[in-house]
Amino acid sequence: MALSEFELIQNCFAEQAAASLRSDVRLGIGDDCAILSPRPNHDLLVSVDTLVAGVHFPESISPYQIARRSLAVNLSDLAAMGGEPAWFTLALTVPEANESWLREFSRGLFDIANQFGINLVGGDTTRGPLSITIQVQGYAPAGQALRRDGAQVGDLVYVTGSLGDAGAGLALALLGNIDEADYLVSRFLSPTARIASGLALRDISSAAIDISDGLLADLGHILERSQVGAVLQADAIPLSPQLRQAVGDEQGFELALSAGDDYELCFCVPPEKSDKLASIAEQTGVPLCQIGVITAEKGVSVLDENGLSMSLPLTGYQHF
Numbered sequence: 001m002a003l004s005e006f007e008l009i010q011n012c013f014a015e016q017a018a019a020s021l022r023s024d025v026r027l028g029i030g031d032d033c034a035i036l037s038p039r040p041n042h043d044l045l046v047s048v049d050t051l052v053a054g055v056h057f058p059e060s061i062s063p064y065q066i067a068r069r070s071l072a073v074n075l076s077d078l079a080a081m082g083g084e085p086a087w088f089t090l091a092l093t094v095p096e097a098n099e100s101w102l103r104e105f106s107r108g109l110f111d112i113a114n115q116f117g118i119n120l121v122g123g124d125t126t127r128g129p130l131s132i133t134i135q136v137q138g139y140a141p142a143g144q145a146l147r148r149d150g151a152q153v154g155d156l157v158y159v160t161g162s163l164g165d166a167g168a169g170l171a172l173a174l175l176g177n178i179d180e181a182d183y184l185v186s187r188f189l190s191p192t193a194r195i196a197s198g199l200a201l202r203d204i205s206s207a208a209i210d211i212s213d214g215l216l217a218d219l220g221h222i223l224e225r226s227q228v229g230a231v232l233q234a235d236a237i238p239l240s241p242q243l244r245q246a247v248g249d250e251q252g253f254e255l256a257l258s259a260g261d262d263y264e265l266c267f268c269v270p271p272e273k274s275d276k277l278a279s280i281a282e283q284t285g286v287p288l289c290q291i292g293v294i295t296a297e298k299g300v301s302v303l304d305e306n307g308l309s310m311s312l313p314l315t316g317y318q319h320f
């Protein structure tokens with residue numbers, strides 16, 4: 001017999017959520033609201049993102065992968081602001097109450113949730129075309145969250161990890177390759193929210209953003225909010241060996257600048273604080289790579305190895 005909506009929520013979400021309840025959750029799933037008791041002297045960071053099937057992920061990927069990716073991209077917004085994950089809610093719209101689908105979705109969701117110590121405290125379940133809305137909440141000590149609007153002329157511009165992998169992975173996924181063992185595909189399907197990097201950068205970085213729409217587009221948001229510009233060195237932009245091997249340097253470079261979905265961080269650091277970065281990279285296991293510098297002149301230019309300004313692909317992902 002098919003399970004009722006109530007039983008499905010109970011089986012797929014409530015039990016798993018209750019299994020590892022944080023001490024700052026007074027009441028989790030099951031009532032009209034969750035009751036949360038936030039830590040004193042902290043700000044709450046709140047962000048919500050919707051992923052629509054066929055728009056934000058190919059419909060061919062599994063419910064396990066959909067759930068992992070959905071939570072990871074939301075956690076990435078916390079990472080970008082130096083947030084420590086605390087709680088999330090899930091508004092799930094599914095075409096049908098398919099128990100095996102929901103179980104796989106739940107497995108992916110709690111995989112990531114438990115990894116980052118974030119608790120599912122409520123949600124909503126409705127019927128319709130598949131879409132996943134997750135709202136995350138996290139902590140930063142009062143006044144210490146990273147923002148987009150703090151970059152200063154002379155700051156150094158950095159990125160975490162490597163860029164362009166997920167763009168190539170998405171192209172492969174759209175061709176039907178959804179094999180997690182393939183490095184590029186896994187970088188699209190299972191982006192790693194750079195939470196540890198974001199936390200370590202709180203005291204050091206002047207401005208930060210996560211790269212969801214491509215380096216140029218997202219760095220552009222920092223520049224706009226901070227009223228500055230940037231000059232980047234093309235050969236400093238980190239490309240993975242796997243990306244270079246799959247598409248070559250030139251296309252790899254284009255993907256790094258313009259493809260989205262990497263969910264690495266782009267951040268600015270005053271030069272006098274940059275000596276702290278080596279130990280952060282070592283402690284987090286995530287490389288930090290200087291790619292350029294903030295300038296008073298607005299806009300972004302990218303210099304080739306001869307110091308000449310390159311012509312650039314125009315934009316990152318546009319939603320509308």
Ligand code: ADP
Pocket residue numbers: 009013028029030031032033090091092120121122123124125
């Ligand atoms: P209400 O009608 O009061 O909004 P619901 O019947 O929608 O309550 O949900 C009952 C409980 O189950 C609530 O605590 C709600 O937060 C939780 N819930 C519903 N759907 C989900 C979901 N997809 N994930 C997590 N919790 C959910």
Ligand code: MG
Pocket residue numbers: 031032
């Ligand atoms: Mg109610």
